Amino acid sequence: MTHQSTAAPLAVGPARGLMPEGRAELLWTVQRTLRAHTSLAPRTFEELGLAYDQDRLLVAVTERGDLGGWLLCVRHADGVTQELAGLYVRPGFRGSGTARLLIAAALPGARTSLVLTTRQRFARHLVRHAGFRRCGPRDLVSAQWRGMLADRLRPARLGALISAGPAAGRPALLRHDRPAESEPCPGCLRPVHDGRAFTARDAAFGTGASSRYAACPHCGHLRQVSTGTDVQDVLCEPASPFTAGAMDSATVERLVYRPRARWLARHGVLSPGSRVLDVGCGTGGFLAHLAVRHGVRGTGVEADPVLAARARARGLAVHQADFTRFETDLRYDVVTLFHLLEHCPDPEAVLWRASSLLAPSGALCVEVPVVGGLAGRLYGAHWFPLLPPFHRHIPSRASLAETLRRACPDGRVDASRPIYLPGEYAVSAALLFEPLLPHPHQRRRLGPAAAAVGSVAALTAAGLSLPLEAASAVLHRVVPLAGHHRMLVRTAGDR
Incomplete structure (x- = not known):
């Protein structure tokens, strides 16, 4: 990106494009400046070289190639945040708009840009003329999680700031959010x-x-x-041994599958002759429960080949397919979508397909995590049912009802109720200490002391959350505490 100024004929952009011949000299100049100014964070030559190669070191140069100033950008792990970590304008170019041009060139590089500075005059300028805003305590905490403060306040720089005393100034944290298209x-x-x-x-x-x-x-x-990465590049979440084992456990059958089947039977949509299609059936635990307890031989659809094979090995009729491309001439009395929509890029398309497979007077049952519950408000980004990056949508009760209305235009909501799933608070509380926990299905390099401390902290947090678990179990139907919701839509009889 190149900017021109009438006050100073400067070209502004990545140093690799504007100063390819003077790479080493530029990096040494930048490093010496960082060391000389306590308001800037010192960097190694290797770090600056990487920033140069990744076009994160922006420069302002004259037509003759004279360096007027530079700006160093640091990208954070979330993929959307960058820190403007070092801005310097040479004395002869101050007052010519060089700083403004460098900042303008950096802002399009990320959705959010952060600045930590001890120069209050510079902070006021960014607020008044560059669209930055001062961050409150909440932004300060999130910045710490991003590593921004740890990155800027390195021991060497912190020591220099302490030595400078009050003259260093009070730190100001500023943020700029680039507008997004609607x-x-x-x-x-x-x-x-x-x-x-x-x-x-x-x-x-x-x-x-x-x-x-x-x-x-x-x-x-x-x-x-x-998302910072492709889900397929990290862990095939459903096929992990830990998850597959949980799906087949007696505890899940007692606490999850059995209540679901009883609820369907209570609403008159489940009988021994019912044709049931369970979409996203996993290892087939719910289908197996229906066969044993209710005499219903249902059919399943599962996208994951490992889970589908495991279900077929149990003698269940399970198809391995993407449901939106699942082809069948059969029509079903009941189609269930238990905790599937949150994984789908287009939930409405899945609901349309499910609705099209219903027989006259058929019933569509949907269960999903929903926003607005107490656990979600309490734990925020650490709320367990959020499950990033695998969950793509978490509807509200209103948005779920609206989407179902569009996908099933001839249907009516026959039942709608909040659902309490045990462990929502305890697991969310324990995950606050995840960096210190030995992981159940990923190998960790944790020392015995760290693992012991993390385990004790997680167990303590989970124990303290038990009163909330009990309150939600008792009151979730009358007070908006539950983090999940279930809806049953019945179609017209003359489809």
Whole structure:
């Protein structure tokens, strides 16, 4: 990117493009400047060389090739945040707009740009003329999680600031969010952008992969707007031995499968002759429960080949397929979508396909995590059902109802109720200490002392959350505490 100024004929852009011949001399100049100024963070020559090669070192040069100033950008692991970590304008170029040009060239490089400075005059200039805003305590905490403060306040620089005393000034944290283009919310279809977005990191599966989520201001629907990595590049989450084993456990059958089947039977959609299609059936635990307890021989669809093979090995009729491309001439009395929609890039397309497979007077049952519950509000980005980067959509009750109305235009909501799944609070609380926990299915290099401390802290946090678990178990139907919801839609009899 190149900018021109009438006050100073400067070209501004990546140093690799504007100063390819003077790489070594430029890097030594930048490093010496960083060491000489306590308001800037010192860098090694290798770090600066990497920034040069990645076009994160921006320079302002004259037509003759004279260096007027430079700006160093540091990208963070969430993939959407950068820190403007070092800005320097040479004395002869000050007052010519060089700093403004460098900052303008850096801002399009990331959705969010952060600045930590002890120069209050510079901070006021960024707020008044560059669109930055001062960050409050919440932004300060999130910046610490991103590593920004740890990156800027290195021991060498911190020692220099302490030595400088009050003359160093009080640190100011500033933030600039680049506006995003509006796009329709998947729930209510009204335009929304990701200005209210936050970043969450995978703690449950130990991959560390991050995702950015944005909430619709109209209906509350939470959608994934970006992810730092491809889900397929981290861990095939459903096929992990730990998850597959949990699906087949007696505890899950007692606490999850049995209540689901009883609920369907209570609403008159489940009988020995019912044709049931369980979409996203995993290892087939729910289908096996239906066969043993209710005499129903259902059919399943599962996208993951490992889980589908495991279900077929149990003698269940399970197809390995992407449900949106699943072809069949059969029509079903009941189609169930238990905790599937949150994984899908287009939940409405899945609901349309499910609705098209229903027989006259058929029933579509959907169960998903929903925003607005107490655990989600309490734990935020560490809320376990968020499960980044694998969950792409977390609807609200309103957006779920609206999407079902569009996907099943001839259906009516026959039942709708909040669902309490045990462990939502305890697991979320324990995951706060995930970096110190030995992981159940990923090998960790943790010393005995760290693992012991992490385990004790996690168990203590989980224990302290038990009163919330008990309150949700008792009151979730009358107080908005539950983090999950189930809806049953019945179609017309003359389809």
